Amino acid sequence: MNLNDISLFIRIVETGSFTSAAESLGIQKSTISRRIAQLEDDLGVRLLQRTTRKLKLTDDGEELFARCQPLINELDSAKDHLSATQNNPRGRLRITMPSELGVFMMNEIVSTFMQRYPQIMLEVELSTRVIDLIEEGIDLAIRVGELADSSLIARKVATVSRGLYASPAYLTKQGTPKTPDDLQNHECYGILKAVEYWEFDNWHEPVEVKGQLKANSISFIREVLLQNMGVARMPRVFCRNCVNRGELVEVLSDYASPPIEVHALYPSRRHLNPKVRLFIDHMMEMIGDHPWVNEQMVTPVSTHNHS
Incomplete structure (x- = not known):
């Protein structure tokens, strides 16, 4: 039984399809299909029922996913930790943020981060939709305005007038x-x-x-x-x-509108991607000089459980 094939199986279940898993991993869908077939042959069981519309886990597939997902996450966490502590950290970092924030504020921050860490592969989704970070495998969300209650860690990034x-x-x-x-x-x-x-x-x-x-x-x-x-x-x-x-x-300039806050949100799980810390630290270095941020309103950064 190949651990890489187990990791592929976990990714397919998390993304909901062979196509999505292939796109997120940057490999051919046919390669994934072949390796999952090999995994099923090695185990002697059917893991997935495949139809034209959706995937359905078999009972054996559900048991394998439940047992192996935490182990694969721990292995990924160990690799990420080792990568982040090296001079040239590598791996993938998934971020979501609103479109305007990305286009008008975060573009330079993302660009300079890529220059600083050329081995880190960024996947950035520009969207205001509500995302379950853990469910969708997102490492970091940048959000503007009032935060909904959640178990995520919230760190204030900036205050905008x-x-x-x-x-x-x-x-x-x-x-x-x-x-x-x-x-x-x-x-x-x-x-x-x-x-x-x-x-x-x-x-x-x-x-x-x-x-x-x-x-x-x-x-x-x-x-x-x-x-x-x-x-x-x-x-x-x-x-x-x-x-x-x-x-x-x-x-009505004589009547002050409350400023709006920008927060970084990330999961409070033990296997948090260490590259999140690298990105947040880089962002905090740059954001104070950005024209979107009123310098008189920049406050000390705080980190707290948002629940």
Whole structure:
């Protein structure tokens, strides 16, 4: 029985298909099929029932997976640990982050990390969807905003200042709000999971807002603002060029919008990928100088169980 074939079997079960396992490992699907067939011959049992639509574990397959997954994880952890402590750490690191954060903030951080550690292979998914890191084999998630309850470790990475923005044409037509309460008479756009109330640091209570649009992309919302539609709360640096060109105007600047926090999330399991620590350390070295981060708002990094 070949340990590499056992590892392939574990990966197939974790990803849910031969195709996904092949893509994640960078090998041919036919190679995986041949090696799993060899593993079944060596063991003398059927491990997987294969159909055109899905995979189903046999009873023997379920037992092998339950017994071997922890062992394979421990072996992978040992290899990762040895790699991370060497001068040239190697292996794979899987990261997920929102699209805008990746495109406008993390691209330089990822690029310089690759230059610093050329033997580490990065897989980056740009998505705001809720991901079970352990279930999907993701090592690190970078998230913006309020965190959902979970058993993950949360480490604050940065604090980003925000403001309220609208186009001059929209304000000419609908009027410029003078106080946060005036927002109740405006179209207020936000991200999909945003709450229905906007808070202000120096206003007596949260303001209930409503709008015809919610989206999971601040780039998209900004483009809608440029079509002379509504008011939105955005990172200041994200709207700076539009303001300089006179395309957008910051409103209610005397009423401070709470900043938004960026966190790194990773599993609290014992076999945590050590390359996560390398990436976080590298990110913390660079992020304080990034224009998305308001230097006056950068706070000491803290790490805590998020539960």
